[in-house]
Amino acid sequence: MAPRSFPLMAYHNRLPPEHINAQSGPWLADLLRRLAMVIGVFAVLFWLLLLLLTELTRLTPFAWERTLTEQWQISSGTDSPAYLQTLTEQIAQAGGLDPEITFTLHRNNSEAINAYATLGGHIVIFDGLLCEMNSEQALAFVLAHELAHLHLRHPIRSAAQQLGLSLSVALLFGQSNAGQLAGLSGSLALLSYSREFEREADAWAYQALLRHYGHINGSGDLFEMISEQDAQTLSWLTTHPHSDHRQQRRLKLAEQHNWPTAGQLTPLKVGLLCNRD
Template identity: 45%
Template sequence: MGYQNRQPPEGINYVSNGWQKDFVLLVVGFFAGLALLIWLAMLALGWSARWIPFSWEQALSRPLQQTVEPDQRLRYLQGLADDLARAGNLKKPMTITVHHQDSDVVNAYASLGGHVFILEGLLDEVKTEQGLAFVLAHEIAHVHHRHPLKATIRQLGFGVMMGLVFGNTDIAQLAGAGGQIAMLNYSRDLEREADAWALAALQKHYGHVDGADALFQWLAEEKADEAPPQWLSSHPDVQARIERLRDISREQGYSLQGKVTPLPEWETASSEAAPPTDR
């Protein structure tokens, strides 16, 4: 049989579904792979925080050290923080330094090096020591679990990766915004972890957790209409948070009733201080 130079079939270099489907699959695959890579990198960066000495955090946060003589209010806050740190078994050699800020914002936050900031607006709205103690213990829990350091490392790592992949482009900004939304879920997990630690510290310090949800009750009544959807928030939904505190208390056998103590007179000078109540 002789050799025959046959022509290839017509359309051999084309696919029936066109190039669009292959292009979409390529783009989707690229971003899915990139998301997986970033997720794994964020896990590794968060895990690595445990190996960074706390003394390094303290060195970075040295400008936050107190430069003024503490007044009666600050001494009270620091003493309460020290008691709660002992009750929660704060990891050694960690220490807590409390700061007071004259701001109307109802908030508190923890920073690198064990620095915890209590804003005046919080002291105006939370009327009992137990309500304040839970917020304070919650911020101490962030320090205990190295949350400020983990969040800082993850943010820096995420920014570097976005810059390496996309450069200074509009796509980088779009991908960064999407990544930030995704990281909000990680932030909410940290908040839940801190809530559980704080609740345990209150139970050990006071013998009960009555009044622990005072701030959340206030937020549910006063700020419910201002709260964004949970997926756009760094904190869990307030009502869900209240229910979760109750669920944890029941599961762990914490006492839900006990003596609730008003804040000292320097915090309630504008109104008549109510005596401690048993609920």
């Protein structure tokens, strides 16, 4: 059989249809929509990373944290009297402080009205705060609040969140202006976590006072003391909820759980604690 022959087919380089790549709607709206999607995906991944880091660090043995921070030099300024140490230990026992967690009490001779708990179980209380305390219960609440931070592992969880934010921003944006803006936005977002930690610490402290004294009277004195400072700042820019919000939540929790808000206050011998003349 003879091979069949086929006619050669002519090739034509045809032009694509008109408007094939044309944007049917406003291009700016489409750009903003896509940008919002990218930001949304980043935000979700960021929060998932923070949640993962927070939970993992919460499971970290406290002994590891203590070892990592044992070389820290925290200036105390003055020695802590036995009374302050004993009261802290009593409140820790009443609150049910995790037996794995050990704490070291420091005093700072600054007149600032402040106290804080940090990594490794260190609690720093300032003379300015001690001199303003008008009852043992008021002081016990401050100590219980800082012990609660240690019990709930807030210092190391906060450190992990800050580390996660820094790494995420560095990987995505580097040292650009966009990175600085993203870092600022992330820091503002982390303030909500910080305020939640403060609410958790307050709740733990109320229960510690209740078990130790049988009431929570005196636990709101700190809020009255710092209310004037809070009035000068916006609540969403602070690490702590405003004092009036904390006071309202205190009364709400007391009502929900039938906690006595009235009870005998123990006079505080300020001379044992305060270095002022």
